[in-house]
Amino acid sequence: xxxxTLDLDNIxxxxxxxxxxxxxxxxxxFEVTKVDRFRSQFSEFVPLVKTAAQVNxxxxxxxxxxxxxKPGLVTFxxxxxxxxxxxxxxxxxxxxLKDKAFTAGQLKDAQSLGDPGSTTDGKYTxxxxxxxxxxxxxxxxxxxxxxxxxxKELHQIKHIFGVGTAHxxxxxxxxxxxxxxxxxxxxxxxxxxxxxISNPAIDGFDEAPFPGQDSIKPGFVLAKRxxxxxxxxxxxxxxxxxxxxxxxxxxxxxxxxxxxxENPIILPGLSRKEGSELLGARLVxxxxxxxxxxxxxxxxxxxxxxxxxxxxxxxxxxxxxxxxQSRCPFAAHIRKTYPxxxxxxxxxxxxxxxxxxxxxxxxxxxxxxxxEKCEKKTHHGRGLLFACYSSSIDDGFQFIQKSWANDPGxxxxxxxxxxxxxxxxxxxxxxxxxxxRTVNGTNPNDPTTNITLPNELFVIPRGGEYFFAPxxxxxxxxxxxxxxxxxxxxxxSV
Numbered sequence: 001x002x003x004x005t006l007d008l009d010n011i012x013x014x015x016x017x018x019x020x021x022x023x024x025x026x027x028x029x030f031e032v033t034k035v036d037r038f039r040s041q042f043s044e045f046v047p048l049v050k051t052a053a054q055v056n057x058x059x060x061x062x063x064x065x066x067x068x069x070k071p072g073l074v075t076f077x078x079x080x081x082x083x084x085x086x087x088x089x090x091x092x093x094x095x096x097l098k099d100k101a102f103t104a105g106q107l108k109d110a111q112s113l114g115d116p117g118s119t120t121d122g123k124y125t126x127x128x129x130x131x132x133x134x135x136x137x138x139x140x141x142x143x144x145x146x147x148x149x150x151x152k153e154l155h156q157i158k159h160i161f162g163v164g165t166a167h168x169x170x171x172x173x174x175x176x177x178x179x180x181x182x183x184x185x186x187x188x189x190x191x192x193x194x195x196x197i198s199n200p201a202i203d204g205f206d207e208a209p210f211p212g213q214d215s216i217k218p219g220f221v222l223a224k225r226x227x228x229x230x231x232x233x234x235x236x237x238x239x240x241x242x243x244x245x246x247x248x249x250x251x252x253x254x255x256x257x258x259x260x261x262e263n264p265i266i267l268p269g270l271s272r273k274e275g276s277e278l279l280g281a282r283l284v285x286x287x288x289x290x291x292x293x294x295x296x297x298x299x300x301x302x303x304x305x306x307x308x309x310x311x312x313x314x315x316x317x318x319x320x321x322x323x324x325q326s327r328c329p330f331a332a333h334i335r336k337t338y339p340x341x342x343x344x345x346x347x348x349x350x351x352x353x354x355x356x357x358x359x360x361x362x363x364x365x366x367x368x369x370x371x372e373k374c375e376k377k378t379h380h381g382r383g384l385l386f387a388c389y390s391s392s393i394d395d396g397f398q399f400i401q402k403s404w405a406n407d408p409g410x411x412x413x414x415x416x417x418x419x420x421x422x423x424x425x426x427x428x429x430x431x432x433x434x435x436x437r438t439v440n441g442t443n444p445n446d447p448t449t450n451i452t453l454p455n456e457l458f459v460i461p462r463g464g465e466y467f468f469a470p471x472x473x474x475x476x477x478x479x480x481x482x483x484x485x486x487x488x489x490x491x492x493s494v
Contacts, residue, residue, distance in 0.1 A: 006052075006204045006218060006225070010240045010471045012080045013055035014141055015221065015389050016205050019360040020050065020078045021058060022143035026150050026177045027246065027385060028157075029465070030170040032090050032137045036481070037162075038169035039091065043480035044160045048153075050078035051472055052205075077144035077153040081475070082244045082467035087137030093478060095235025097223075101393040102243060102466045107133065109398065114406050114430025115461045129248065131174025132463025139246065139467055141387075150177075174463075176248060178362035178385040189363060190251045190382050191280075191427075191458075194290035194305060198312055198338055200356045212312035216353045220391055228391045229354060237478040240471035245357075245397040247386040248463035253368050256458045258376040263451060265443050267298075282442050283426040285332030292334075297327045297444065315341040323412075325441035330411055330422035336404050337425065342411045357388040357396045383459070393466050405429045408438070420450060428459050 006016075014020045032038045050058075058076055065074050083091070085103050101109055110117065110126035117126035125133070140157055144150040162168040181188060189195045200216045201209035203226075209215050219227025224239040264275030265282070278298065281287045287296070289305025294314040296304060304310050316335060317327050328335055335342065343350040365382025372379055390396030404410050405425035412422055423439040424431065431437055437453040470479065 006222075007240065008053035008056065008205075009051050010473050011052040011222065012242075012469050012472065013050040013052050013078060014080045014143075014360055015242045015358070015469065016052045016202060017055065017059070019358075020055060020080065020141070020143035021062060021076060021145075022362060023073065023145050023180045024147055024150055024177065025141065025143040025179075025362045025385070026154060026175055027387075028140040028142065028154060028175045029131065029136045029173045030138055030140070031135060031173050032087065032169065033171050034169040035091060037167065039479065039481040041161050041167075041169055043476070043482050045081075045157065046472065046476045046480055048079050048157070048160075049081060049472055049475060054078075073145040075145055075149060077142065077149040079143075079153055079157060080141045080469060081138060082141070082469035083138045083479075084136055084465055084467050086135050088468070090137050091479065093237075095237065096233070097235070097238060097243075097468060098230040098233050099243060099393050101398045102468065106245075106464045106466050109466075110461075112432055113398070113401055113461070114432040116430075116457065126461070128461070128463040129174070132248065132465065134173050136173050136465050139244075139465070141244075147177075176364065176385055178364040181363050181367070185363075185367065188288070189384055190253050190365070190368075191256055191284075192288045193284055193286060194288065195361070196359055197286075197290050197308075198334065199358050200353075202358075210308045210312060211310070212314060214353075214356070216356055220353050220356055221358055221389055223391050225391075227353070229395075230392065237470065237474040238468075239474075241474060242389040242391060242469050243393045243396070244467040244469050245386075245388050245390075245393055246464050246467065247384075247461055249384045249386050250381055250460045250462050251383040252378050252456070252458050252460065253382065254372045254376045254378055255454070255456075259454065259458075267443075267445060270298075279442060282329055282332060282444075283439065285328055285334035292328075293332070294328045323447065325447045326444045329439065329441035331408075331425060331429075331439045331441065333405075333425050333427040336410065336422075336429070337400050339404070339411050354392065354395045355399055357390045357400070360387040360389065361385055362387075386464075389469070401428070401430075406432065420448060423450065424453065426453055426458070430457065430461075 062074050085105055111124040115126045117124055142150050142153050161170045187194055200214045202221060203215055203217050217227025219225040219231060221242055223234055223241045224231040260276040260280045263279055264272045265278045266275055281293050286292050287300035287305060289300050289302040290311050291301045291305035292314050294316050343352050361384050364385055366380050388397055405428050408421045408423050420440045424437040426439050438450045440450050441447045442451055443449040
């Protein structure tokens with residue numbers, strides 16, 4: 001494993017920092033149809049791939065643009081690329097990346113993740129969109145300042161791979177597009193919570209982490225770097241690459257808000273509306289502003305939520321040993337998916353750095369309509385194009401979903417306590433067996449209280465795949481093959 005300074009010219013730009021700057025983003029999933037032609041054309045594509053160094057430079061340009069108060073947005077489009085295990089096999093790329101989830105693929109993992117589906121003649125089929133049930137070899141991740149910029153970049157990519165011509169080497173399986181929400185929804189997911197607050201800082205890249213923001217070794221995100229526990233067994237070409245987990249998540253927003261309205265926490269001095277807002281905050285672990293309930297347990301603090309110097313500065317004061325859920329339930333979404341001192345402190349003293357992920361999602365779909373609000377029923381698809389990077393899917397996304405969010409006993413690791421089992425993560429927790437999902441400890445004054453969640457999930461997975469995003473050097477030297485034949489662009493220009 002390498003302990004050298006990170007080579008930002010070798011790392012794809014979506015992995016570190018805040019990822020690719022974006023107001024809109026398209027995920028273009030493809031199948032390779034002509035291997036030799038694809039690998040030859042791929043050598044023309046590699047120069048388009050934006051690196052971490054280039055993204056840093058563009059973010060500086062955006063910052064200067066804002067400081068100078070210039071109108072509009074800086075025009076920008078960027079593409080990264082990643083491949084599934086079936087894609088690596090199709091291309092003949094050698095080397096075991098030592099990740100069982102990646103090797104199997106997400107479609108085969110769907111049942112154990114708890115994704116809704118059905119079983120016929122002993123075969124389980126998830127309720128996914130049709131495109132994600134097909135074989136996907138790779139994905140182009142294209143981000144930009146507007147639809148026009150992204151469309152132009154995608155057109156150039158299709159041109160390189162001869163799409164629509166006799167020289168075509170890829171076939172579109174499906175594509176999805178996300179857009180940054182505007183107005184009051186800006187930087188918030190569709191339920192209304194400020195999103196993307198608690199990503200870890202990366203040693204050697206993030207020079208000034210915010211207070212409370214954990215800093216982890218680069219090898220927990222980048223393959224074969226310091227911290228990658230499987231690095232020695234991975235092929236040399238994997239260095240500076242990262243696993244990408246993609247999930248197509250639909251959110252039942254009116255139904256979630258209706259559930260909160262129908263189950264307010266009753267406390268002295270709180271109105272019914274405030275009791276509903278408190279229930280939402282305790283299910284998530286933060287108020288909609290981003291303020292952690294561990295710091296401000298009964299009332300939102302918008303200034304705190306918007307302050308990166310303070311909104312991560314907490315460690316869950318309620319002790320597991322004392323079964324204390326007065327400030328934050330053990331099953332709160334942010335506690336389930338990032339338990340902080342619950343595991344890192346005594347007596348367990350676990351190191352959860354290997355379980356960290358860096359999230360890069362974007363919202364999709366329209367705002368909730370007045371009809372949907374009135375009927376309390378979803379009529380239009382909306383949700384999150386969830387994307388995250390890590391040096392292990394086994395220890396990262398898959399572990400977080402299966403062993404934390406879906407485990408009603410976590411983080412207590414017992415079947416019964418004085419206050420009952422914590423229950424499922426109400427936001428993303430899924431029951432692989434289809435059993436009833438409950439949440440414990442939502443009422444700070446009565447921690448024995450259980451609430452039963454609806455049978456239909458608030459967040460419904462409708463597709464996904466596991467990918468590996470190689471380094472730029474690997475793309476050029478391992479994936480691309482220079483051919484003696486004329487390039488696609490040369491042929492098309494004749």
